[in-house]
Amino acid sequence: MLALTYRGPNRIRVEKKPAPKLEHPNDVILRVTRTAICGSDLHLLHGLIPDTRVGCVFGHEFAGVVEEVGPGVVSLTKGDRVVVPFNISCGTCFFCQRGLTGNCENTNPSANVASGVYGYSHTTGGYDGGQAEYVRVPFADVGPMKIPDDMTDEQVLFLSDILPTGYQAAEMGEIKPGETVVVFGCGPVGLFAQRSAWLMGAGRVIAVDPVAYRLDFARAYNNVETVGFEDATGGDVVSLLMKMTDGRGADVCIDAVGCEAEGSVAQSFLGVKAKLMAGSATAINWSIAACRKAGNVVLIGVYGPPFNAVDIGSAMNKGLTLRMNQANCKRYMPKLLDHIREGRIDAEGIITHRVPLEHAADAYELFEKKKDNCIKCVLVPPMAA
Amino acid sequence: MNSQVEKQMQIAPIPGAGVDGSQEARPGVPMEKETPEPAGNAHWLTPQRMPDPGWIQKRAGLEELTPVFGTTVPPRGLSGLMRRAAYRIPEHFTSHWLVLLAADRVDVLEDRLKTILPFVVPLAAAGVYFGVRAQRRTWWRALLA
Numbered sequence: 258m259l260a261l262t263y264r265g266p267n268r269i270r271v272e273k274k275p276a277p278k279l280e281h282p283n284d285v286i287l288r289v290t291r292t293a294i295c296g297s298d299l300h301l302l303h304g305l306i307p308d309t310r311v312g313c314v315f316g317h318e319f320a321g322v323v324e325e326v327g328p329g330v331v332s333l334t335k336g337d338r339v340v341v342p343f344n345i346s347c348g349t350c351f352f353c354q355r356g357l358t359g360n361c362e363n364t365n366p367s368a369n370v371a372s373g374v375y376g377y378s379h380t381t382g383g384y385d386g387g388q389a390e391y392v393r394v395p396f397a398d399v400g401p402m403k404i405p406d407d408m409t410d411e412q413v414l415f416l417s418d419i420l421p422t423g424y425q426a427a428e429m430g431e432i433k434p435g436e437t438v439v440v441f442g443c444g445p446v447g448l449f450a451q452r453s454a455w456l457m458g459a460g461r462v463i464a465v466d467p468v469a470y471r472l473d474f475a476r477a478y479n480n481v482e483t484v485g486f487e488d489a490t491g492g493d494v495v496s497l498l499m500k501m502t503d504g505r506g507a508d509v510c511i512d513a514v515g516c517e518a519e520g521s522v523a524q525s526f527l528g529v530k531a532k533l534m535a536g537s538a539t540a541i542n543w544s545i546a547a548c549r550k551a552g553n554v555v556l557i558g559v560y561g562p563p564f565n566a567v568d569i570g571s572a573m574n575k576g577l578t579l580r581m582n583q584a585n586c587k588r589y590m591p592k593l594l595d596h597i598r599e600g601r602i603d604a605e606g607i608i609t610h611r612v613p614l615e616h617a618a619d620a621y622e623l624f625e626k627k628k629d630n631c632i633k634c635v636l637v638p639p640m641a642a
Numbered sequence: 643m644n645s646q647v648e649k650q651m652q653i654a655p656i657p658g659a660g661v662d663g664s665q666e667a668r669p670g671v672p673m674e675k676e677t678p679e680p681a682g683n684a685h686w687l688t689p690q691r692m693p694d695p696g697w698i699q700k701r702a703g704l705e706e707l708t709p710v711f712g713t714t715v716p717p718r719g720l721s722g723l724m725r726r727a728a729y730r731i732p733e734h735f736t737s738h739w740l741v742l743l744a745a746d747r748v749d750v751l752e753d754r755l756k757t758i759l760p761f762v763v764p765l766a767a768a769g770v771y772f773g774v775r776a777q778r779r780t781w782w783r784a785l786l787a
Binding site for chain 1: 655656657658659660661662663668669670671673674675678679680681682683684685686687688689690692698699700701704707708709710711712713714715717721725728729733736738739740742743745746747749750752753754
């Protein structure tokens with residue numbers, strides 16, 4: 258089968274690989290029909306996530322058709338169309354039973370940091386991802402959700418990750434009606450976090466991003482106020498945000514950027530270029546600085562181990578509540594499917610590019626370098642039809 | 643609902659604004675379900691275990707492999723040895739991650755070498771062969787002179 262494989266930092270290649278096999282009674286093999294490139298795939302591409310091995314297949318956002326079914330699977334049959342959450346979850350461990358499927362303890366033998374994740378290094382269990390023609394899906398009775406017959410794969414594709422991630426970010430902010438929410442990042446997760454903040458009754462949503470076309474998109478898509486780095490004197494975004502919030506700060510700040518945030522030369526050099534820490538913590542520090550005392554700061558952007566230079570002293574002295582986690586997608590899928598159906602969230606509206614899987618490396622470049630006003634790239638495998 | 647929210651709802655920034663305003667409407671609240679229950683259609687108490695292929699690396703302190711794991715890209719070469727060493731160090735030690743990151747770089751070098759060796763080895767062998775042959779001719783000429 259064709260698959261996008263990692264060859265080293267900034268090097269990926271679409272090549273032939275053996276198709277996956279059933280390895281557990283509750284596995285299914287999925288023929289991928291749509292798969293997306295996520296911002297967190299870029300952290301892998303840039304060599305920021307430990308134990309990313311040459312030859313592994315990326316991709317944790319995908320939907321497809323069930324091709325082979327393990328003998329222990331009861332809820333799926335061959336031919337079912339499903340969308341698959343990026344967390345691989347057993348469904349019955351301590352965490353899964355409490356709704357924390359992103360923290361499942363039965364699917365990742367490598368690290369105690371998260372559940373297994375498709376195509377996201379051996380630090381999250383060493384599973385191949387979905388940027389391929391076929392993918393093995395463990396615990397098929399737990400994760401995958403059948404796609405309703407009247408909906409397309411693209412309408413629901415983002416239930417696999419970025420939509421629940423954005424929604425959970427807003428939810429962890431414990432937004433109360435009328436509150437001011439600042440979302441750092443106008444990438445796909447940031448866009449969905451902004452939209453979710455409105456759904457939760459925010460009185461004001463302010464989006465921050467260095468890229469002008471992404472701010473334009475956020476304004477058009479979410480009707481939010483926007484702040485670009487160029488809007489702030491000397492690039493001092495935090496001072497501008499404080500001014501916009503009467504000098505007090507926002508009630509809730511959401512970091513939807515993660516470990517490659519721009520805005521601080523020192524952080525970018527130490528964390529991203531020199532790799533002396535786990536990426537740049539600029540968005541965390543700005544969230545801490547722009548949040549009002551006793552407010553809520555949410556980290557939903559991805560950071561790898563081991564450490565970052567985070568201004569934890571300010572967070573402590575301001576009495577902030579910090580909340581963070583990988584998204585527990587499974588818990589949010591029915592609710593968000595309803596929002597899509599009712600037209601409250603136009604999830605596929607953020608797709609700007611559809612690219613054949615064979616040209617996935619070009620799509621990565623487009624997405625990474627923010628060419629052609631790219632917001633979200635969807636890859637279409639040759640066997641998708 | 644306070645006046646600020648009423649004003650907001652009148653403006654309606656997006657369709658359905660405020661629809662999830664109450665905590666009860668939010669599926670992840672409370673963060674931990676108060677009544678634990680299986681997720682999805684899980685029909686087991688303890689998941690069946692996958693067979694251990696013998697090379698899967700597990701974190702220090704984990705007594706046995708998790709029931710399910712990924713089987714892509716087994717460890718190999720020098721990078722594999724480094725990864726084995728890293729997984730013997732508990733993950734709360736920075737050295738665990740630093741050794742893994744170093745192994746990632748070595749893995750890339752090994753892959754590059756594997757790619758170029760089929761070309762470099764024959765070229766190097768040919769270079770040595772012709773170099774020695776040319777040198778021998780020079781020696782013979784020197785002896786005969």
